[in-house]
Amino acid sequence: MTQSSAAPPAGHVREDAAAATDLVKSYGTGDGAVTALRGVSAAFARGQFTAIMGPSGSGKSTFLHCLAGLDTATSGSVVIGGVEITALSRTRLTKLRRDRLGFVFQSFNLLPMLTAEENIRLTGRLGGRRADRQWFDTIVDALGLRERLSHRPSELSGGQQQRVAVARALLTRPEVLFADEPTGNLDSRSGAEVLGFLRTAVDAYRQTVIMVTHDPVAAAHADRVLFLADGMIVDELAAPTIDRIHAQMRRLEPAPCG
Numbered sequence: 001m002t003q004s005s006a007a008p009p010a011g012h013v014r015e016d017a018a019a020a021t022d023l024v025k026s027y028g029t030g031d032g033a034v035t036a037l038r039g040v041s042a043a044f045a046r047g048q049f050t051a052i053m054g055p056s057g058s059g060k061s062t063f064l065h066c067l068a069g070l071d072t073a074t075s076g077s078v079v080i081g082g083v084e085i086t087a088l089s090r091t092r093l094t095k096l097r098r099d100r101l102g103f104v105f106q107s108f109n110l111l112p113m114l115t116a117e118e119n120i121r122l123t124g125r126l127g128g129r130r131a132d133r134q135w136f137d138t139i140v141d142a143l144g145l146r147e148r149l150s151h152r153p154s155e156l157s158g159g160q161q162q163r164v165a166v167a168r169a170l171l172t173r174p175e176v177l178f179a180d181e182p183t184g185n186l187d188s189r190s191g192a193e194v195l196g197f198l199r200t201a202v203d204a205y206r207q208t209v210i211m212v213t214h215d216p217v218a219a220a221h222a223d224r225v226l227f228l229a230d231g232m233i234v235d236e237l238a239a240p241t242i243d244r245i246h247a248q249m250r251r252l253e254p255a256p257c258g
């Protein structure tokens with residue numbers, strides 16, 4: 001069992017973008033209750049790319065959603081950029097999510113009637129702030145979207161749509177970019193482009209990325225992988241390789257029946 005990421009070594013001051021302590025999440029009550037998280041603690045250093053993996057039903061999405069304030073934990077704490085989000089009112093949490101967090105989902109979640117540029121600028125507009133032009137240009141060019149800005153989502157490939165979603169998520173320079181299976185709907189080439197850009201966002205712009213994935217190839221882009229099983233973090237791999245991730249997943253996945 002490795003929960004070493006929860007606490008930095010004594011005397012070492014580390015700036016965490018996000019941290020969870022003793023997160024417990026139960027759904028339902030009585031006989032039908034399901035405990036999806038059983039005391040999960042983890043810290044996410046600024047400028048670090050973390051992948052979260054584990055067998056189906058191990059609690060990955062629940063963990064991501066509780067960390068990102070999309071779902072409420074039953075107990076435990078989540079701190080994002082120094083703010084204890086578990087104590088916030090719904091209104092303040094919504095504002096924090098909009099202003100300080102970025103989201104990329106498997107199903108790109110773009111608004112069909114808006115152009116790529118309008119979709120990218122949407123979050124900044126909702127927040128009543130104008131993102132600076134230079135940063136917009138930087139991410140649009142890095143994602144290869146310059147020629148596509150006037151296209152609507154239906155005129156874009158899946159990979160291009162996901163790149164628009166990544167640009168939208170990064171426009172506010174979020175404290176943390178949360179990605180839930182961001183390559184789940186993409187072919188391997190488009191997936192590699194999106195992951196390559198997430199890697200660039202971490203290396204060049206010191207972005208913090210937390211990504212749930214089933215795919216060892218995707219997870220190998222991260223700086224470390226946290227492995228969940230049965231609602232607990234059971235292991236952690238630093239500098240992961242595809243082979244080491246596969247080996248770890250084989251240990252955690254139940255053997256197929258028959």
Ligand SMILES: Nc1ncnc2c1ncn2[C@@H]1O[C@H](COP(=O)(O)OP(=O)(O)OP(=O)(O)O)[C@@H](O)[C@H]1O
Nearest residue numbers: 027034035036054055056057058059060061062063
């Ligand atoms: N809204 C809900 N109501 C009841 N149980 C839920 C709910 N959401 C998740 N669960 C249960 O919590 C556990 C963890 O689910 P979660 O979706 O977090 O796992 P996961 O690792 O992301 O799974 P997958 O890889 O299949 O997406 C599972 O047993 C699931 O059935």
